Amino acid sequence: MASVTGLDGVVAAETELSLVDGQNGYLVYRGYEAKELALKMSFEEVAYLLWHGELPSAEAINAxxxxxxxxxxIPTELKAVLDLLPKESEMMSVLRTAISVLGTCTRQESAWPPQFEHILANTALLPTIIAYHYRRSQGLQPVEPDPQLDHVANYLYMLTGSxxxxxxxxxxxxxxxxxxxHGMNASTFAGRVVLSTQSDIxxxxxxxxxxxxxxxxxxAPSEVLQMLDEIGTKEQAEAWLREELGAGRKLMGFGHRIYKTSDPRAEALRQLMQxxxxxxxxxxxAVHVEKVAVELLREYKPGxxxxxxxxxxxxAVMRAIALPTSLFTPSFTLSRIVGWTAHLLEQAGCNRIFRPQSVYVGELPASLLNRP
Structure with a gap:
């Protein structure tokens, strides 16, 4: 049996949620190009699409x-636990702890199948948890959520107080x-594997x-951030990039394991930034540096x-909104939890426990080797 390290190219499930086409360079969410959704829709509308399979009506999105x-x-029980954590606790560890506590203080009459109310509760609460712990770590008073603001605006408001x-x-x-x-990535696969045992959400x-x-x-894309900081201005971009490429160093933020052509997610953000x-x-x-870098990459690395x-x-987004680097991955997480939970709902709907094979490459006992 041939082994496939890292399960590259192995199909683990069928999904209606997304198509990641690296050869042709497009990303589809339930029949819609993700880059079009990103330019036109709210966070809540796209979450509704992934969870329910269709875009909401005006009446549905308001409700x-x-x-x-x-x-x-934040529930009282969870807030008490968060207050006990050291202020210097790493944010992803705080999120893991917080989600675990929520699972113990929320009444779940049935752990299986996953209930949508619990999915929505976890998704809506994640930004509040991040902002609460972040402000505590900075010696600042936590900011209560603003019911007049949508999901993303409220997150920024709770972080800054403005x-x-x-x-x-x-x-x-x-x-x-x-x-x-983004398809069957490592974190999505990990969640589906656990849920496939009929464990709880x-x-x-x-x-x-x-x-x-x-x-x-x-x-976090901190190395890209460092590159943009070092370039500093449009006038210095070409000289800085030529020096890096001439020295044989990699330009951070260019190239992708999946996309062999332009990353559609980058295309959407570029359009918006323009x-x-x-x-x-x-x-x-950012737009200028990309343009110059792509031209130079053709020159220095043809083909x-x-x-x-x-x-x-x-x-560039994180730098513009002055988000601390310690919040890059947690912020990514508060978005990706929508995809995770959509996959968990899908897994529960056609469940089969994951049980891949492994190839034994160790030694065999002499008693087995000497068998006729």
Missing amino acids: FKKQWVDHRA KPQYVHVKVLTAYFILAME TSALCASIGAMKGPLHGG ELASEDPWFDL RNLYVNVEFYAA
Whole structure:
């Protein structure tokens, strides 16, 4: 039996949720191009699509947003636990702990199959948990959720205590939508494996968070951020990039394991930043650096077809809204939880426990080797 290390190319499930086509460069959510959704829809509307299989009507989205707001407040039992955690606790560990506590203090009459109310509650609450612990870690008073603000705007408000700029909400919403779902990635697969045992949704989400915490999966685009900081201005871009390429160093934010052509998520963020470049100098710098870098990559690495990936523009987004690097992966998580939970609902609907094979490559006892 031939082994496939890392399960590359192995089909583990059928899904109606998303199509990640790396050869042709497109990402589809339930029949819609993700980049079009990112430019036109709200976070809540795309979450509704992934969870329910269709875009909501105006009446449905209004009721849905009200449900969302109703689940934002941190339960008393959870707040007591969060207050006991050291202020310097790493945020992904805090999220894993918080989700686990929620599973013990929320009445779940039936752990199987997963209930949508619990899915919505966890998703709506995650930004509040992040903001609560972050402000405590900075010696600041936590900010209560604002029921008048949508999901993304409220997240920024709870972090800073100030109403966010429209331009920052718009571009962060687009990024979060593009980060919601991306096929059978490591964290999604981890959650589906746990749920396939008919375990509860809390255990599955803890597995997904644990996988996301690893730097090979949910690592922050901090190296891209460092690159943009070092370039600094449009005038210095070409000289800086030529020096890096001439020295044989890799340009961070270019190339992707899946996408062999332009990353559709990067395309959407580029389009949005071009429209908003006059509103924020970091958007203008990012678009310019990409253009120059792609031209230089053709010159220095002909035939490699290296394009910008979503991490490049994610860094520009995070830099523009002044999000601390410690919050990059947690922020990614509060978006990806929508995709995780959509997969958990799908897994429960056609469940079969995962049981892949392994290939033994160790030694055999002499008694077996000498058998006729």
